[in-house]
Amino acid sequence: DVKVTQSSRYLVKRTGEKVFLECVQDMDHENMFWYRQDPGLGLRLIYFSYDVKMKEKGDIPEGYSVSREKKERFSLILESASTNQTSMYLCASMAFTDTQYFGPGTRLTVL
């Protein structure tokens, strides 16, 4: 079974803090994705990566950056967290010829 894990299920941070959300997949997938999910807005793509050290902006990259130093790990970084970044963050991975698998999500609250 494909396993996508996220470093925290719940996280509470203060405005202005730097926040790291980590995602690890164990299936040697090339593609990895970060989404945020908000009520009424569905899943919105923040960033994705097709390979190590590669990254592409999604639909809402502002206020976020990413890092992919190893194939199995894709990190989402909030350089200076703001209250409007309070959300559920979902990581996903996908092989080129396979479907997309999600992690359990991190519910981030920024106070």
Place this chain on the structure above:
Amino acid sequence: GQQLNQSPQSMFIQEGEDVSMNCTSSSIFNTWLWYKQDPGEGPVLLIALYKAGELTSNGRLTAQFGITRKDSFLNISASIPSDVGIYFCAGQLSGNTPLVFGKGTRLSVIA
């Protein structure tokens, strides 16, 4: 970014009833996927469709890939309380492009 039109937004049904939901798009996709998300969890893949006209079942779930490649539906027969959750459709143009998601259908089952 592009999003799929998914309907209905929410449904309240009696246990034992059948459920139908659908997704439409203004552009074609080569893959349609249906996911279910339980509260506080990441979406889990239910059914993947790869060919126009394809009809695929997974237990009480049946999904079809529309012949025009611009739509898909998901049926759930004889609903049970554990069917409660949010159902998302997703379309993909090719293996190396991000999924496009609908906003989800929230299903509530009344015992």
